[in-house]
Amino acid sequence: MSKGLPKRSEDYSLWYNELVKRADLAENSPVRGCMVIKPYGYSIWEKMQAELDRMFKETGHTNAYFPLFIPKSYLSKEASHIEGFAKECAVVTHYRLKNSEDGKSVIVDPEAKLEEELIVRPTSETVIWSTYKNWIQSYRDLPLLINQWANVVRWEMRTRLFLRTTEFLWQEGHTAHATKQEAIDETIQMMNIYAGFAETFMALPVVKGVKSINERFAGAEDTYCIEALMQDGKALQAGTSHFLGQNFAKAFDVKFATKEGGLEYVWGTSWGASTRLMGALIMAHSDDNGLVLPPKLAPNQVVIVPIYKGEEELARISIKAREIITKLKAKGISVHFDNRDTHKPGWKFAEYELKGVPLRIAMGPRDLENNTIELARRDNLSKETVYLGEIILEEYISNLLDDIQESIYRKAFNFREKMTTEVNTWAEFEELLESKGGFLSAHWDGTSETEERIKELTKATIRCIPIDRKEEDGKCILTGNPSKGRVYFARAY
RNA sequence: CGGGGUGUAGCGUAGCCCGGUAUCGCGCCACAUUUGGGAUGUGGAGGUCGUAGGUUCGAAUCCUGCCACCCCGACCA
Numbered sequence: 430m431s432k433g434l435p436k437r438s439e440d441y442s443l444w445y446n447e448l449v450k451r452a453d454l455a456e457n458s459p460v461r462g463c464m465v466i467k468p469y470g471y472s473i474w475e476k477m478q479a480e481l482d483r484m485f486k487e488t489g490h491t492n493a494y495f496p497l498f499i500p501k502s503y504l505s506k507e508a509s510h511i512e513g514f515a516k517e518c519a520v521v522t523h524y525r526l527k528n529s530e531d532g533k534s535v536i537v538d539p540e541a542k543l544e545e546e547l548i549v550r551p552t553s554e555t556v557i558w559s560t561y562k563n564w565i566q567s568y569r570d571l572p573l574l575i576n577q578w579a580n581v582v583r584w585e586m587r588t589r590l591f592l593r594t595t596e597f598l599w600q601e602g603h604t605a606h607a608t609k610q611e612a613i614d615e616t617i618q619m620m621n622i623y624a625g626f627a628e629t630f631m632a633l634p635v636v637k638g639v640k641s642i643n644e645r646f647a648g649a650e651d652t653y654c655i656e657a658l659m660q661d662g663k664a665l666q667a668g669t670s671h672f673l674g675q676n677f678a679k680a681f682d683v684k685f686a687t688k689e690g691g692l693e694y695v696w697g698t699s700w701g702a703s704t705r706l707m708g709a710l711i712m713a714h715s716d717d718n719g720l721v722l723p724p725k726l727a728p729n730q731v732v733i734v735p736i737y738k739g740e741e742e743l744a745r746i747s748i749k750a751r752e753i754i755t756k757l758k759a760k761g762i763s764v765h766f767d768n769r770d771t772h773k774p775g776w777k778f779a780e781y782e783l784k785g786v787p788l789r790i791a792m793g794p795r796d797l798e799n800n801t802i803e804l805a806r807r808d809n810l811s812k813e814t815v816y817l818g819e820i821i822l823e824e825y826i827s828n829l830l831d832d833i834q835e836s837i838y839r840k841a842f843n844f845r846e847k848m849t850t851e852v853n854t855w856a857e858f859e860e861l862l863e864s865k866g867g868f869l870s871a872h873w874d875g876t877s878e879t880e881e882r883i884k885e886l887t888k889a890t891i892r893c894i895p896i897d898r899k900e901e902d903g904k905c906i907l908t909g910n911p912s913k914g915r916v917y918f919a920r921a922y
Numbered sequence: 923c924g925g926g927g928u929g930u931a932g933c934g935u936a937g938c939c940c941g942g943u944a945u946c947g948c949g950c951c952a953c954a955u956u957u958g959g960g961a962u963g964u965g966g967a968g969g970u971c972g973u974a975g976g977u978u979c980g981a982a983u984c985c986u987g988c989c990a991c992c993c994c995g996a997c998c999a
Binding site: 442443446457459461513516517552581583585586587592593597599646654665666667668669701702703704705736737738739770772773774775776777778779780782791793794795796803922 | 990993
């Protein structure tokens with residue numbers, strides 16, 4: 430195995446693919462488009478899950494689980510929904526295998542054909558709404574605030590580890606409300622939760638916005654999203670929240686008795702974030718030496734590497750290391766002591782850089798003698814020797830971790846600012862998209878045709894209509910027709 | 923699914939044009955010396971050459987189908 434990672438500047442895709450594999454995050458599986466999430470990658474996902482789950486529960490949601498299989502007929506009940514997903518559904522047609530004639534293999538038993546085929550869920554709106562019909566009768570049953578952690582399958586043409594896989598893990602929230610406004614508030618609340626999670630935990634600045642009709646979820650009235658910018662200047666949708674109106678309530682006949690004695694359809698929302706967040710995390714911060722993980726999501730925030738000759742020296746360093754570990758753990762800092770004798774310190778340094786551990790402590794005989802440690806930051810690769818005599822180590826490390834979290838965010842934020850450009854002419858739009866990339870803030874006449882045309886011409890799509898954009902009269906970048914405000918264009922993942 | 927490329931030991935590769943069962947590096951195992959940025963030496967193990975057929979006395983090499991991966995399109999979180 431060659432030691433260095435491919436350079437981002439030379440081949441960004443190759444760098445990403447290699448990084449995912451070399452950092453032990455994931456690998457390809459025998460099935461096309463599916464991936465094995467390895468223990469290290471999965472433990473990052475678990476940290477994301479834990480935090481999101483906490484945020485959902487804090488806002489009144491509870492978890493449930495709905496089945497993997499959906500009767501084919503359910504999917505067709507909401508017209509635009511089926512239109513959006515039909516082309517990428519895996520279908521179960523049989524329920525039994527049998528030995529082939531020659532006994533050497535197994536074949537699908539033609540006798541065991543299902544009467545109604547089952548769809549492997551691409552998303553669960555349909556099963557869930559068919560269930561909600563039974564759960565909701567009165568305004569007293571509302572709001573219904575449910576989330577599920579699940580796997581879904583979308584048979585994509587082209588896949589990439591984490592960013593787009595045939596099967597992926599996610600959470601999907603599905604809520605039902607008595608009023609339109611309440612449902613809209615819920616939709617916006619969840620977008621804000623995603624944005625807060627991305628910024629606080631992933632150290633990933635995001636743009637909050639609304640999708641154009643073309644980019645909207647199949648079956649939604651409005652799709653809210655958070656959009657992040659990757660280091661190659663391409664945008665990535667990191668979470669979506671949909672206001673479903675009464676579309677699914679009508680499709681599945683979910684009505685409730687109002688306080689006033691009327692009978693009305695409920696208002697729905699759904700919202701999701703997936704293992705794609707892993708891709709965002711990797712691409713947003715990492716460098717040519719490997720992963721850079723924000724301390725709040727790193728499986729190990731600190732690693733201690735002993736430097737020693739012989740058993741006796743290791744034993745003396747270990748005593749000191751144990752003291753440090755005890756202090757750090759008491760402060761809630763996760764720390765790994767790598768006392769393996771099978772690898773040399775230099776090898777370990779490179780390894781933990783590849784894996785993105787935020788802080789590394791090196792301790793050798795010299796440190797023992799001077800009562801010092803060597804501290805190395807992963808984010809900016811700086812090193813310092815710290816004298817333990819005059820600091821409270823756990824405070825010092827804790828502050829340093831906060832500082833790293835903040836610096837990573839700040840760096841990504843500055844990058845995004847630098848890569849967000851206001852453009853006013855079509856020539857400039859085309860030129861900047863090629864030379865610089867990033868978000869292009871431009872006027873758009875609001876029509877699907879224009880958006881479509883721009884996509885054909887440049888591969889750029891409207892990422893979102895920023896939620897906090899200022900109203901301003903202008904002319905559409907392509908058609909020159911009147912526009913009431915700017916939208917963000919970018920090439921996207 | 924269309925166009926292009928690749929598939930040889932755990933990983934990365936040479937060999938393929940011009941058929942004679944395989945090269946090198948990393949990793950792995952053993953021993954010794956090493957240990958403050960991916961150690962060195964010596965010895966060793968490991969290969970249905972993606973897969974199924976075909977041509978041939980003989981196929982990694984030539985032909986056909988299939989599969990997977992990568993890049994570029996169409997689709998998408």
